[in-house]
Amino acid sequence: MSFLKTIFRIAFQNMRKWQSDYRIWTIAVFLIVMTLIYSDNVKMIADFLGFDMPVWIFPFMYSQFYTKVVFTIPVILMFCDAPFVDKNQIFIMMRTSRTNWLCGQILYIVLASGIYYLFVFAASILSTIFYGGFSFEWGSVLTALAYDKSIQFEAGVSSVQISSTVVEYFSPLLACYFTFLLSWLTAIFLGLLVFAFNLLTGTRLWGIITGSAFIVFTINAHRQSNYLWFSPISWNTLDKIDVGGLTRRPSFTYCICILALLILALITAILLFGRRKSLDVKGD
Numbered sequence: 001m002s003f004l005k006t007i008f009r010i011a012f013q014n015m016r017k018w019q020s021d022y023r024i025w026t027i028a029v030f031l032i033v034m035t036l037i038y039s040d041n042v043k044m045i046a047d048f049l050g051f052d053m054p055v056w057i058f059p060f061m062y063s064q065f066y067t068k069v070v071f072t073i074p075v076i077l078m079f080c081d082a083p084f085v086d087k088n089q090i091f092i093m094m095r096t097s098r099t100n101w102l103c104g105q106i107l108y109i110v111l112a113s114g115i116y117y118l119f120v121f122a123a124s125i126l127s128t129i130f131y132g133g134f135s136f137e138w139g140s141v142l143t144a145l146a147y148d149k150s151i152q153f154e155a156g157v158s159s160v161q162i163s164s165t166v167v168e169y170f171s172p173l174l175a176c177y178f179t180f181l182l183s184w185l186t187a188i189f190l191g192l193l194v195f196a197f198n199l200l201t202g203t204r205l206w207g208i209i210t211g212s213a214f215i216v217f218t219i220n221a222h223r224q225s226n227y228l229w230f231s232p233i234s235w236n237t238l239d240k241i242d243v244g245g246l247t248r249r250p251s252f253t254y255c256i257c258i259l260a261l262l263i264l265a266l267i268t269a270i271l272l273f274g275r276r277k278s279l280d281v282k283g284d
Helices: 002-020 022-049 065-079 087-095 098-126 139-147 150-154 164-169 172-201 205-223 225-230 232-236 252-274
Strands: none
Touching: 002 022, 002 098, 022 065, 022 098, 022 139, 022 150, 065 098, 065 172, 065 205, 065 232, 087 098, 098 172, 098 252, 139 150, 139 164, 172 205, 172 232, 172 252, 205 225, 205 232, 232 252
């Protein structure tokens, strides 16, 4: 119990710094702007069709490869200064232990990743609920877009992609849940990847490069479906995984298992090498 209290305090100490961290505020503003742009495009289509604005846009917001890149790059920015060492952290490390401190930083990445996509989800709801009626169904607009791709072009919008498979096989709440879960796991993977490479190389450059390379690889995975098996960042939307054995894409079980193994391997590497690696204080 004492161990858990310690690592949670270390994680929350990092979160308290968000109040004065302009990088975090910039990320928040950027996500709000991108969400408003997407919801405005959906609203244009709803007005064109003469139906209420749909609420459940979250599972489709970053389905297209370029929106996936845009919504995922801020994750790298959020964790680019890993392993989050400053003079205050050195003091905390001395009072606890290197292992406890590393576990606290890992927990911070897990919690911050969840907060990131909860924020995106909340922004998607707040940007739509005031313009349409609330319902636990997909609604006429999303259903129409799922089965008739020409509607968005007739409405003068080209950045909205609704998967008919998601609409057919998932309820809105279930689709939001699975999209959030996959997004959370991919963000944890990216954060730990940046952490591990920054820790091992003693510089923040290689963590950013490695994490960004995984994001850019989603472009190739979008063009060549066989690459989806090796592109974890592609899996944070349901349209890029197999549903009901209908496609040759990775299954949900495969995606969860591979992400879990990658996360476990990165945590192991951080704990093993982090105990012996010297740490440079940020700003020194």
